[in-house]
Amino acid sequence: MSATSTFDQAIALARTERAAVHHAELDASWGFGPRIHGGLLMALAGHALSLDLREESGHADPISLSAYFLSAAQSGKAVVSTQVLRRGRSHTSAMASLAQDGQERMRILATFGNLDDQPSAAPVQVFTAPPRMPSPEKCVGTEAAPPELLKEAPLLERLDLRLDPQCVGWALGAPSGQSWMQGWLRFPDDREPDPLMLLLAVDCLPPVSLDLGVSGWAPTLELTAHIRARPAPGWLRLKHSTVLVGGGYMEEDAEIWDSEGRLVAQSRQLARVGRA
Amino acid sequence: MSATSTFDQAIALARTERAAVHHAELDASWGFGPRIHGGLLMALAGHALSLDLREESGHADPISLSAYFLSAAQSGKAVVSTQVLRRGRSHTSAMASLAQDGQERMRILATFGNLDDQPSAAPVQVFTAPPRMPSPEKCVGTEAAPPELLKEAPLLERLDLRLDPQCVGWALGAPSGQSWMQGWLRFPDDREPDPLMLLLAVDCLPPVSLDLGVSGWAPTLELTAHIRARPAPGWLRLKHSTVLVGGGYMEEDAEIWDSEGRLVAQSRQLARVGRA
Numbered sequence: 001m002s003a004t005s006t007f008d009q010a011i012a013l014a015r016t017e018r019a020a021v022h023h024a025e026l027d028a029s030w031g032f033g034p035r036i037h038g039g040l041l042m043a044l045a046g047h048a049l050s051l052d053l054r055e056e057s058g059h060a061d062p063i064s065l066s067a068y069f070l071s072a073a074q075s076g077k078a079v080v081s082t083q084v085l086r087r088g089r090s091h092t093s094a095m096a097s098l099a100q101d102g103q104e105r106m107r108i109l110a111t112f113g114n115l116d117d118q119p120s121a122a123p124v125q126v127f128t129a130p131p132r133m134p135s136p137e138k139c140v141g142t143e144a145a146p147p148e149l150l151k152e153a154p155l156l157e158r159l160d161l162r163l164d165p166q167c168v169g170w171a172l173g174a175p176s177g178q179s180w181m182q183g184w185l186r187f188p189d190d191r192e193p194d195p196l197m198l199l200l201a202v203d204c205l206p207p208v209s210l211d212l213g214v215s216g217w218a219p220t221l222e223l224t225a226h227i228r229a230r231p232a233p234g235w236l237r238l239k240h241s242t243v244l245v246g247g248g249y250m251e252e253d254a255e256i257w258d259s260e261g262r263l264v265a266q267s268r269q270l271a272r273v274g275r276a
Numbered sequence: 277m278s279a280t281s282t283f284d285q286a287i288a289l290a291r292t293e294r295a296a297v298h299h300a301e302l303d304a305s306w307g308f309g310p311r312i313h314g315g316l317l318m319a320l321a322g323h324a325l326s327l328d329l330r331e332e333s334g335h336a337d338p339i340s341l342s343a344y345f346l347s348a349a350q351s352g353k354a355v356v357s358t359q360v361l362r363r364g365r366s367h368t369s370a371m372a373s374l375a376q377d378g379q380e381r382m383r384i385l386a387t388f389g390n391l392d393d394q395p396s397a398a399p400v401q402v403f404t405a406p407p408r409m410p411s412p413e414k415c416v417g418t419e420a421a422p423p424e425l426l427k428e429a430p431l432l433e434r435l436d437l438r439l440d441p442q443c444v445g446w447a448l449g450a451p452s453g454q455s456w457m458q459g460w461l462r463f464p465d466d467r468e469p470d471p472l473m474l475l476l477a478v479d480c481l482p483p484v485s486l487d488l489g490v491s492g493w494a495p496t497l498e499l500t501a502h503i504r505a506r507p508a509p510g511w512l513r514l515k516h517s518t519v520l521v522g523g524g525y526m527e528e529d530a531e532i533w534d535s536e537g538r539l540v541a542q543s544r545q546l547a548r549v550g551r552a
Binding site: 068085091095104115179221243251253255270 | 385544
């Protein structure tokens with residue numbers, strides 16, 4: 001992990017005089033719509049939890065992390081605090097909070113453990129498959145995005161995100177009506193994936209509601225990520241899907257696959273859609 | 277809602293001298309394996325949140341609720357406390373904790389709102405379908421369960437749960453290898469479904485790992501439920517599925533459909549499986 005990658009800069013933390021309280025700086029270049037991207041906030045809080053729980057119990061890897069988004073984060077200073085709820089042999093459960101100027105932006109519950117400490121004899125049964133799509137070179141990069149979108153979502157320049165050409169109808173004014181979206185992701189500076197990147201990656205694709213013809217951002221109320229394995233170096237494959245858009249809400253499920261074809265993360269979020 | 281139904285008795289709360297702190301009594305008859313059933317704990321904490329947030333802001337319905345299970349709840353006294361994190365126009369976000377003798381059993385983050393206050397103009401798009409299965413009369417009730425299971429899981433007598441005959445191979449020593457399970461659910465005393473019952477219902481089917489040949493209980497680390505609509509009276513249809521059992525963990529997704537064929541709740545949990 002390069003200490004100078006833009007992602008590692010974005011999730012950098014400075015210790016304070018108080019244990020389990022960290023200072024961070026949210027950079028405007030990680031903005032998405034009117035706020036700092038929620039995935040970046042999860043990675044930042046995940047980083048604070050990883051540092052504190054490694055010291056506490058050696059449990060440095062997120063296994064499950066649930067984030068509730070309370071108010072829109074802006075660029076500028078932020079404070080991340082953590083609190084252990086329960087220490088166990090295999091897991092430590094904890095809470096984290098991200099605040100700016102005393103306003104809480106995000107509250108997190110999480111269980112941390114050690115991804116290398118999984119019973120090798122445990123069964124593996126997989127009932128899904130990696131997304132099938134053209135190679136990254138044949139997919140649609142963010143350089144093809146409309147300039148007004150890039151202006152609203154500078155985050156897109158922090159990511160090398162390539163959408164399956166089947167999933168870009170919405171951007172051309174012709175939503176496909178598909179309930180799923182997929183693409184490739186890596187960092188432009190080749191910073192390799194790790195569990196903290198996965199916390200960002202679960203929320204990097206455009207909302208599937210766009211390709212269903214429901215316009216507008218889809219602000220996340222809640223997102224829970226499960227990290228299932230440490231990802232191999234290389235491109236990640238992302239797939240999002242929904243089974244129900246209704247009543248002003250959408251559930252959106254994500255799968256993240258690594259370059260060795262393993263399902264390394266899953267997430268589900270509830271977002272607001274189709275409201276004024 | 278009948279005040280004397282066994283479910284309403286089980287989630288009854290007594291006010292204490294402190295605001296937002298409630299007393300409850302966990303009855304052994306809601307036991308499942310070595311602990312009080314997690315779904316009942318979620319319904320109980322959801323009840324406390326509903327009472328407190330109704331007073332606070334009129335937001336009495338769970339929209340999203342994430343529960344982290346910290347230690348096994350036993351029968352006996354419990355204390356449920358709640359704390360508002362953010363009041364908004366449409367939603368109130370809050371935290372809840374359930375403890376026994378000073379030991380925390382479960383911590384919850386949740387967003388509450390009003391299920392009747394959804395924009396009628398909002399689009400509804402559904403990409404899944406209710407479970408197809410024989411009528412409740414032709415499904416397999418818990419009276420068919422082995423007596424040793426009923427002894428270990430008295431909860432089953434609190435529920436009128438009827439499994440699709442396709443999903444009972446595990447109980448006969450011949451797991452089907454299917455990655456899903458489905459059935460019907462109502463309360464034996466005809467107490468009708470509401471959002472609090474849905475918080476119980478998302479964790480009422482046997483773990484799908486059993487029908488995959490992975491024996492043993494599947495203790496939940498984390499479960500997030502999204503309540504999508506107020507359920508109609510009558511039977512609920514439940515479907516659980518997994519896409520990945522591996523590394524000692526299983527993700528399990530639930531859909532709950534009401535008697536009018538609407539998807540009223542979704543959940544995802546991470547459980548431990550196949551460990552000693």
